Amino acid sequence: MTFRELLEKYKNQTATPEERKQVEAELEKYNALTEYLLEQDVDMEGEDLAGQQEELQKIDRSMKKRGRRIIAIAVVIACVVMGALTAFQPVISKVIWYDPTERDLQQYSYDISCHLAVLAELTMPEVQMESVIVTEQGWGKYDLQVQQREWSSGKYIWEDGTVTRGKIELKSNVYQYGAINAFSRGTAPFGDSVMTETPDAKVALADLPEYLKMEAYVSLGKDWTMEELADFAAKQEGYLGWVGVRTSPEGEQRLPLMGFDAGGSGYIWENVDAVYPFYELSMHEDVPLAEAWEKHFLALLQYSIDQGDFYARLNQSNDHGNACQAVQKYVTENGVKTYGFLYYGTPAEMRKLLENEDVEGIHVTDYQLRVPGL
Structure with a gap:
């Protein structure tokens, strides 16, 4: 008889006492084995859990170590970048701005x-x-x-x-631009001119001491060519300064006034003159003065046009580069002519200047004492 058949009789309570003892002995053996196996499973699960926890700790330590390494690398990179930016700041800045x-x-x-x-x-x-x-x-x-x-x-x-x-x-x-009413015909009328007309100016100058050196805006009753201005300057004893140039028809207004320094003083920019001939008057003394003046004014205009990006950056520059383009067009079509100029001289030199029939009057803006020996 098989154990299964024997177990069935045991369950149906039809087994003999000997068969009952045999089944119970087998069940006792089974319970012991079950307890043993359960104990083994618990130990194994504990070992597996401990191993998993240890593995997780290893992974955690590895990740922390890697995180610290990444942070350290990031700090080093940031320091290098900041150091490079600091070291090369002038170069970078000048490239951008x-x-x-x-x-x-x-x-x-x-x-x-x-x-x-x-x-x-x-x-x-x-x-x-x-x-x-x-x-x-x-x-x-x-x-x-x-x-x-x-x-x-x-x-x-x-x-x-x-x-x-x-x-x-x-x-x-x-930005010390010229006064708009200093010349009688330099600008379209904004009001009364500040010019003192020739007869009154002669009276005012009559009794002034000769140790005064005066600065005056000289107004002309008609526009002069550069040849006429050069002829006038050759007969005077005073100093011809800034020359106002007609940059638009008399009935129109273009500000600021534009002109040039007739004396050509200041720093010598030889390299600039090589690109813009007659930028430096002193480097062209072999050329007739009237021609040199005209070419000098045109050189200043062309320079301003070519450097328009710079003048556009300036506050209060009145769009200088573009303004010079319009002036260049006008003087190319109408010639370089003057309606007046700044003049520096003694009262006697001013009186001589007023003898010219084309001079309408003067506006004195400053004077200095020039006592010989002091």
């Missing part, structure tokens, strides 16, 4: 000095631009010190300015 320390025109002077010198000569009758000192402040920022010289007194003036990421801000005092 306008650089006022450019020296493309002249080896020993900033280009900005020449740019402002041209603007001053064309539009500022009473001052001369001398130089610009540039101090870098980092990341497209610069401090400027602009030096000007007054024609009448010879006094030097320093004005501050800044360059901030390409935009140039100069103090308003830098």
Whole structure:
């Protein structure tokens, strides 16, 4: 009889006492084996769980180690990048934004000095631009010190300015444009001219001491060609300064007034003259003065047009580059002519100037004592 059949009789309570003992002995054996196997499973599960926890700890330690490594690498990279940015900041800054320390025109002077010198000569009758000192402040920022010289007194003036990421801000005092009513025919009428007419000017000058050196705007009753101006200058003893040029018909208005310095003084920009012939009057003394003046004025205009990007960065520049294009067109069609000029001389030299029939009058803007021996 099989154990299965025996077990069935045990369950049906038909088994004999001997068969019952046999089944119970087998069941006892089975229970012991079951308990043993259960104990073995628990031990194995504990070992597996401990192993899994240990593996997880290893993974966690590895991830933390890797995280620290990544953080360290990121810090190193950030330090390297910041160091590189700091070290190469001037180079990077000058690539991105306008650089006022450019020296493309002249080896020993900033280009900005020449740019402002041209603007001053064309539009500022009473001052001369001398130089610009540039101090870098980092990341497209610069401090400027602009030096000007007054024609009448010879006094030097320093004005501050800044360059901030390409935009140039100069103090308003830098822009010393000519007075619109100083010449009788320089501008369309805005009101009464400040000119003193010739008869009254002669009376006012009659008793003035000769140790005065005067600055005066001289107004002409008709426009002169450069030949007429050169002929006049050759007969005078005083100093011919800034010459106003007719840049539009008399009935129209174009500001600021434009002209040029007839004396050609200041720094010598030889390299600029090579690109813009007659930029430097002093380098062309073998050419008739009238021709040199005309070509000089045209050179200043062309320079301003070519450097239009610079002038567009300036505050209060009145769109100088584009304005010069319109002036260039007008003088090319009508010639370079003057309606008046600045003149420096003693009362006697001023009286002699007023003897010319084309001179309508003068407007004195400054005077200085010039006592011999002092």
